[in-house]
Every structure is written in C-alpha cells, then in structure tokens.
Amino acid sequence: MIGKTIHEIQIGDAEEFAKTISEADVYLYAGISGDLNPAHINEAYAEKTFFKGRIAHGMLTAGFISAILGMKLPGPGTIYMKQELKFLAPVRIGDTVTARAEVTEVNKEKNRIKLRTTCSNQEGTMVLDGEAVVSPPKAPKK
Numbered sequence: 001m002i003g004k005t006i007h008e009i010q011i012g013d014a015e016e017f018a019k020t021i022s023e024a025d026v027y028l029y030a031g032i033s034g035d036l037n038p039a040h041i042n043e044a045y046a047e048k049t050f051f052k053g054r055i056a057h058g059m060l061t062a063g064f065i066s067a068i069l070g071m072k073l074p075g076p077g078t079i080y081m082k083q084e085l086k087f088l089a090p091v092r093i094g095d096t097v098t099a100r101a102e103v104t105e106v107n108k109e110k111n112r113i114k115l116r117t118t119c120s121n122q123e124g125t126m127v128l129d130g131e132a133v134v135s136p137p138k139a140p141k142k
Contacts, residue, residue: 001075001076002075002076002077002137002139002140003072003073003074003075003076003077003078003136003137004073004074004075004136004137005074005136005137005138005139006106006108006111006113006136006138007108007139009073009074009103009106009113009136010103010106011103011104011105011106012102012103013073013102013103014073014100014101014102014103015068015072015073015100015101016068016098016099016100016101017064017067017068017071017072017098017099018096018097018098018099019064019096019097020094020095020096020097021056021060021091021092021093021094021095021096021097022093022094023093025056025060026040026041026054026056026057026060026093027041029056029057029059029060029063030057033057033059035057035059037057039051039054039055040054040055040056040057041054042054051090053092054092054093055090055091055092056090056091056092056093056095058085058087058091058128060091061087061091061097061099061119061127061128062083062085062119062128062130064097064099064119065083065099065101065117065119065128065130065132066080067099068099068100068101068117069101069115069132069134072101073101073103073115074113074134074136074137075137076137077136077137077138078134078135078136078137079134079135080132080134081112081133081134081135082131082132082133083117083130083131083132083133084130084131084132085117085128085129085130086128086129086130087127087128088125088126088127088128088129089121089125089126089127090127091119091121091127095121095122096121096122097119097120097121097127098119098120098121099117099118099119100117100118100119100120101115101116101117101132102115102116103115104116104131111135111136111138112133112134112135113133113134113135113136114131114132114133115131115132115133115134116129116130116131117129117130117131117132118130
C-alpha cells in the first residue's frame with residue numbers, strides 16, 4: 001500500500017482523523033514518552049493548576065496529525081520533514097479531538113507539500129494550529 005504521490009495531490013486536498021481521549025490514552029502516552037508531568041497524571045495536583053484538572057499531553061494531540069499524514073494524506077510512505085505547532089487550548093479526558101490537514105502548497109520539483117494542520121475539540125474550539133512539510137511517497141518503479 002502506498003499513499004498519494006506528488007502528482008496526485010492538489011492544493012485544497014484535506015483529510016481528518018477524530019478520536020475521543022481516554023484516561024488510558026493519557027497514561028499510555030505518559031509511559032511511552034516518559035512525560036510523567038503531574039498536570040497529566042495526578043488529579044490532586046492538576047486540580048490546583050490553571051486548568052483545574054488533568055489535561056492531555058499536547059504532543060498526544062499533535063500525534064493525530066501524524067496519523068493523517070502517515071495513513072491518509074499523502075498516506076503510507078510519506079516522510080515527515082517539519083512541523084510547527086501552537087497549542088491554543090487544553091484537551092481534557094473525554095474530549096473528542098478532530099485533527100485536520102489541508103494542502104496549502106505543492107512543490108513538484110522538490111517532492112514536498114505544505115499543509116495547514118489543526119486540531120479542534122467537540123465544541124469546535126481550535127486546540128492546536130500549525131503547519132507541516134512532508135515528502136509524499138514516490139511512484140513505484142516499473
């Protein structure tokens with residue numbers, strides 16, 4: 001299985017991925033990443049913070065963009081080259097996050113595409129905004 005090549009991608013092409021954040025997601029990400037910040041895993045601590053409760057890791061949310069790029073647009077075989085992120089609002093356990101990636105630039109000579117990357121919660125609040133640069137897969141040689 002191979003994703004879309006540079007010749008199959010146009011400005012405006014977009015894909016989305018949605019997931020409801022579970023407590024298990026937060027704990028698994030903490031274990032995998034080593035980020036055991038109590039703002040994510042300790043409710044008693046987190047209740048005393050600015051957010052008044054636990055929040056999901058920002059990079060867990062950003063990972064949903066990777067799911068789009070690696071599996072949908074361009075898809076399998078894509079090489080992630082750059083990602084800029086702005087974290088705009090907290091993501092809490094139970095929130096449903098919808099990630100979106102939309103092609104904003106196509107450079108056929110360099111085999112690069114630029115995409116606007118966003119994540120929003122179930123209320124439509126944008127929680128993450130950014131931009132990615134990827135190299136789509138090349139067509140298999142015949």
